[in-house]
Amino acid sequence: MIESMLSGLYALTDxxxxxxxxxxxxxxxxxxxxxxxxxxxxMAIFIPFTWGMDPSKALAFLTTGYAVACTGGSIxxxxxxxxxxxxxxxxxxxxxPMARQGRAGRALGAALAASALGGVEGGxxxxxxxxxxxxxxxxxxxxxxxFLILMGLSFIAVLGGKDRMKGIIAGLLGLLVSFIGYHxxxxxxxxxxxxxxxxxxxxxIPCTLGIFAVPEMLALMLSGGTIAQDAGPVTTSGSDVWEGxxxxxxxxxxxxxxxxxxxxIGLVPGIGGSVAVWVAYGHAKATSRHPERFGEGTVEGVIAxxxxxxxxxxxxxxxxxxFGIPGSPAMAVLMGAFLxxxxxxxxxxxxxxxxxxxxxxxxxxxxxxxxAGICLLVAPILVRVNRVPSQILVPFILCIVSLGAFSYRNNxxxxxxxxxxxxxGWIMRQLDFSxxxxxxxxxxxxxxxxxxxxxxxxxxxxxxxTPISLTLIAVTIFGSSxxxxxxxxxRRRTA
Amino acid sequence: MKKYxxxxxxxxxxxxMAAFIATLxxxxxxxxxxxxxxxxxMILLTTELARLLLQARRGGGESNSAxxxxxxxxxRQKSVLVPLSWVAFLAVMIxxxxxxxxxxxxMFIYLRIYSQKWRWSVLLPALMFLIVYVGFDILLQVPLYGxxxxxx
Numbered sequence: 046m047i048e049s050m051l052s053g054l055y056a057l058t059d060x061x062x063x064x065x066x067x068x069x070x071x072x073x074x075x076x077x078x079x080x081x082x083x084x085x086x087x088m089a090i091f092i093p094f095t096w097g098m099d100p101s102k103a104l105a106f107l108t109t110g111y112a113v114a115c116t117g118g119s120i121x122x123x124x125x126x127x128x129x130x131x132x133x134x135x136x137x138x139x140x141x142p143m144a145r146q147g148r149a150g151r152a153l154g155a156a157l158a159a160s161a162l163g164g165v166e167g168g169x170x171x172x173x174x175x176x177x178x179x180x181x182x183x184x185x186x187x188x189x190x191x192f193l194i195l196m197g198l199s200f201i202a203v204l205g206g207k208d209r210m211k212g213i214i215a216g217l218l219g220l221l222v223s224f225i226g227y228h229x230x231x232x233x234x235x236x237x238x239x240x241x242x243x244x245x246x247x248x249x250i251p252c253t254l255g256i257f258a259v260p261e262m263l264a265l266m267l268s269g270g271t272i273a274q275d276a277g278p279v280t281t282s283g284s285d286v287w288e289g290x291x292x293x294x295x296x297x298x299x300x301x302x303x304x305x306x307x308x309x310i311g312l313v314p315g316i317g318g319s320v321a322v323w324v325a326y327g328h329a330k331a332t333s334r335h336p337e338r339f340g341e342g343t344v345e346g347v348i349a350x351x352x353x354x355x356x357x358x359x360x361x362x363x364x365x366x367x368f369g370i371p372g373s374p375a376m377a378v379l380m381g382a383f384l385x386x387x388x389x390x391x392x393x394x395x396x397x398x399x400x401x402x403x404x405x406x407x408x409x410x411x412x413x414x415x416x417a418g419i420c421l422l423v424a425p426i427l428v429r430v431n432r433v434p435s436q437i438l439v440p441f442i443l444c445i446v447s448l449g450a451f452s453y454r455n456n457x458x459x460x461x462x463x464x465x466x467x468x469x470g471w472i473m474r475q476l477d478f479s480x481x482x483x484x485x486x487x488x489x490x491x492x493x494x495x496x497x498x499x500x501x502x503x504x505x506x507x508x509x510x511t512p513i514s515l516t517l518i519a520v521t522i523f524g525s526s527x528x529x530x531x532x533x534x535x536r537r538r539t540a
Numbered sequence: 541m542k543k544y545x546x547x548x549x550x551x552x553x554x555x556x557m558a559a560f561i562a563t564l565x566x567x568x569x570x571x572x573x574x575x576x577x578x579x580x581x582m583i584l585l586t587t588e589l590a591r592l593l594l595q596a597r598r599g600g601g602e603s604n605s606a607x608x609x610x611x612x613x614x615x616r617q618k619s620v621l622v623p624l625s626w627v628a629f630l631a632v633m634i635x636x637x638x639x640x641x642x643x644x645x646x647m648f649i650y651l652r653i654y655s656q657k658w659r660w661s662v663l664l665p666a667l668m669f670l671i672v673y674v675g676f677d678i679l680l681q682v683p684l685y686g687x688x689x690x691x692x
Contacts, residue, residue, distance in 0.1 A: 210588055217581040218552065221559060221574065228570040235570060236562060263623035436654035437664065443630060444643040444668055448676065457634065457685040464631045468624060475620075476548055494573045 065102050066408065069109035070415050074423075076110065077117020077133075084114030085375040086261065089253035090445060092382045093453035100386045101401055105408040107382050108362075111375055112164060112409055113416035115354050119156040120420060123347070124149055133354070135322040139339065139346025146342050154289020155344050157417040159351035162293060163304040164413030167359025170308050172406045174363060188508040190369070190391065191496035192517035194489050197370045199525045201482045212479040219486025222247055229491075230498040242458050247466075249381035250453040252487055254446050255466025257378075260474045262442050263467070265435045286421060292344045293352075299329055299345060300352045307353030311360025325353035355413055362409070366390050366402055369492070377488040385453075546592050553585045626650070638687025640677065644669040 076087040087110045095103035118133035123140035136156060143152035201216030225236045226246025237243040293300055303325035310321040329349030330339045339346045361376045369391030371377035383390050388398060395402055450463040473480050500508040509518065560578050563571045633642040644665035651661040676682045 210584065214549075214552065214581065214584055214588070217577055217584070220577045221556075221581070224574050224577070228566075231567055231570045233567055233570040235566060235574065236559065259627065263627065266623045266626065267620070434656075436651065436656055437660060440647045440650040441664065441668070443627070444647060445671075447630060447634060447643070448639070448672065451639070451685060452676065452682050455683055455685075460634060461631055464627050467627060471624070472548060476545055478548075490573075490577075497573070498569065 062102055062105055065106045066109045066411060066415065069106045070113050070412060070419060073110040073113030073412075073416060074117040074420060077114035077120075084111035085378050086258045087111065087114055088375065088378045088382065089250075089258050090449050092253070092378070092385060093250055093449045095382065096385060096453065098386075100388055101404045103386055104379075104382065104401065104405060107379060108405055108408050109412035109416075111379065112355060112358055112412045115358075116157060116160045116164075116413070116416040116420055119160060119351055120153065123152045123156060133322075133350075135326045135350035136347055138326070139341070139343050142340070142342030143344070143347065148285065148342070150285025151289040151292065151344065152347050154286035154421070155292045155347045156289070156351045157420050158290040158293040159300055159348045160355045161413045161417030162300065163307060163352040164355030164358060164416075165410050166301070166304045167308050167311065167356035168406050168409035168413070169359070170356075171359035171363050171409070172403065186500075186503075186511075187496050188500040188504060188511055189513045189517065191493060191500050192509070192514050192521070193368050193370055194493045194496060196517055196521045198486065198489050198493060199521050201485055208477055211477060212482045215473060215478040215480065216482035216486040219483035219488075220490035222252070222483075223487045223490030224494070229495050230502075242456075246491070247462070247487075248453070248459065249378075249384070249488070251450055251459045251463040252466055252484070253378055253381065254450050255463045256470040256473075256480050256484055258446050259443070259463065259467030260471040260480075262439050262446075263471050264474060266439045269435055289344065293348055296345055296348050299332070300348055302332075303329060303349045303352035304356040307356030308360040310353070311357030311362075312364055321353045321357045322350035325349045358409060359406075362405060366394055366405070368392070369394070371485070371488065377484055380488065542592060542596055546589065546596070549585055549589050549592070553582065553589065556581050556585065634685065634687070636688045638690050639684040640669070640673050640686075641690070642687065643672050 072087060072091075073084060076084060088107050091107065091110065095106060098106075115133070119136050119140070122133040122137040123144055140152045140156060143149065198216070198220075201213055221236075223246070225243055227234055227244055234244055306325045306328060307321045310324060326339075326346065326349050329345055330336050333339065333343075333345055335343070361371070365371050365376045365380055365383075367390075369380070369389070371380045380390055388394065388401070446463065447460050450460045451457060453459060470480055472478075473483065509515070556578050559574065560582070563574045563578060566574070630642070630646050633646050636642075637645065647668050648661055648665040651664060672684070677684055
């Protein structure tokens with residue numbers, strides 16, 4: 046264990062690794078700042094380019110880019126009232142009023158420091174929990190894995206956004222798409238329309254690019270102008286920024302609580318950072334001595350969501366690595382990268398690739414510190430990216446996306462499939478059908494079917510009669526029915 | 541939006557029905573999971589469609605006004621078609637001309653149509669050419685698709 050830890054952390058001292066981390070940090074900041082181009086889009090665009098790379102370096106590159114994008118997104122949320130990613134949406138509630146009051150530097154300092162510290166704390170939790178998690182995950186066979194995946198799928202209902210029914214329908218559509226191609230157990234080709242191209246199924250790269258990256262560009266093309274066309278001039282000063290950093294330590298106990306909320310929510314499969322930040326914000330407001338100041342420009346309202354948004358990555362990563370279940374939609378994309386690089390996240394991953402696990406922990410810690418540090422230095426310059434006209438940004442990104450889709454397998458059909466899925470993704474975006482739930486269904490559907498087939502073959506139809514499986518079934522039922530049940534009881538009480 | 545919701549859900553329902561018919565021909569093991577997914581989807585889609593149609597009926601002309609009519613709706617439909625046309629145009633250009641020609645040319649045409657300055661209209665396609673040709677073709681040695689007109 047210690048040997049793997051040292052070997053994993055030693056990999057970070059490789060100059061090549063540091064170059065990848067530095068490049069990804071800069072890219073992550075740019076993608077975080079540009080709304081629509083979140084960390085998930087960055088991963089989707091750059092996964093094909095990691096093909097053939099050393100797995101540690103490839104994963105370090107992607108993990109850094111994603112983690113830093115969350116940090117970068119807070120800059121535009123505070124300065125321009127434009128959240129870089131949906132995870133930064135809660136930050137603008139108090140961040141932008143602070144900027145309007147001339148305290149932009151203080152808000153930025155608080156956000157970046159809280160974000161970096163939260164990310165480090167999440168990474169440390171991941172490192173500390175690895176020894177505890179290994180014996181637990183070794184008790185997981187195919188039936189337990191099947192029920193875990195089923196638990197992840199049950200979160201389709203939670204991820205669905207405002208309209209839960211639309212979210213579930215999108216998730217089911219994703220599941221159906223995941224069944225395209227050969228059925229692993231019988232070798233029977235399904236929904237291929239007689240083409241050989243679809244025999245291998247719909248690959249994760251065309252699906253990721255088509256469902257997330259291209260629709261955002263189409264929406265930007267439609268809106269026109271620049272991303273931040275309505276924002277006024279902004280200024281920041283060094284002493285204000287430092288005051289904001291000190292604010293995080295002044296509210297240290299609240300920061301730690303919100304960071305713990307982020308890590309815990311990250312652990313639960315299927316729930317992303319967009320839930321964590323609101324829970325953290327709500328908790329901070331509920332426990333504050335001055336809840337009336339929230340929304341008016343209080344620094345606590347900035348620290349709370351920013352503490353949780355990077356901390357959740359440690360928890361989400363643990364679930365993804367140890368159980369093979371993505372803790373968030375972005376982790377589903379990262380899981381796709383693992384599979385492309387020939388690594389199968391799941392119960393055996395922590396035993397076979399413990400060194401890579403610790404490298405990722407180290408990368409999370411380094412990336413968060415590096416990202417926040419660079420952000421503090423270059424924030425005023427990076428904000429100008431928001432002023433790039435969509436007429437320049439859109440064709441550039443569309444060309445990069447088409448290159449990414451092609452270079453994955455050097456197959457031009459992947460590009461056409463990407464654009465085909467993009468049309469579906471764009472319609473879903475316009476009509477508020479949740480794309481993360483579609484993607485969750487797409488990633489987990491095939492896995493669920495495989496584990497189910499193996500379980501039935503190995504243990505017969507009573508495969509679910511194991512203590513862990515029964516516990517997981519109970520947790521899934523409880524998790525899915527808790528909220529509707531509470532709502533029903535509340536309604537009865539008021540009636 | 542209700543009108544578009546109904547149209548999209550109706551399309552999904554038709555797809556599910558076609559998938560259901562196709563699934564009937566599969567062996568039992570291969571059709572178990574698809575049947576479950578299709579079954580639940582069809583139930584949810586039918587319920588949701590019925591709810592939306594009833595809502596539209598009760599609301600009278602509300603759904604029509606939400607969807608819009610006259611020149612406003614026409615211009616909206618036109619503006620919705622523009623981004624999709626650009627994507628289709630890029631796909632056709634890649635298929636016909638291949639990557640090295642299509643991507644810089646696409647950028648040039650796009651920038652000219654959206655009346656960007658000549659400086660940007662030349663610099664950015666040149667940058668794209670460098671990325672595609674020097675970055676991918678020469679440095680990374682990716683066997684880029686040559687296109688229908690210039691096959692590799």
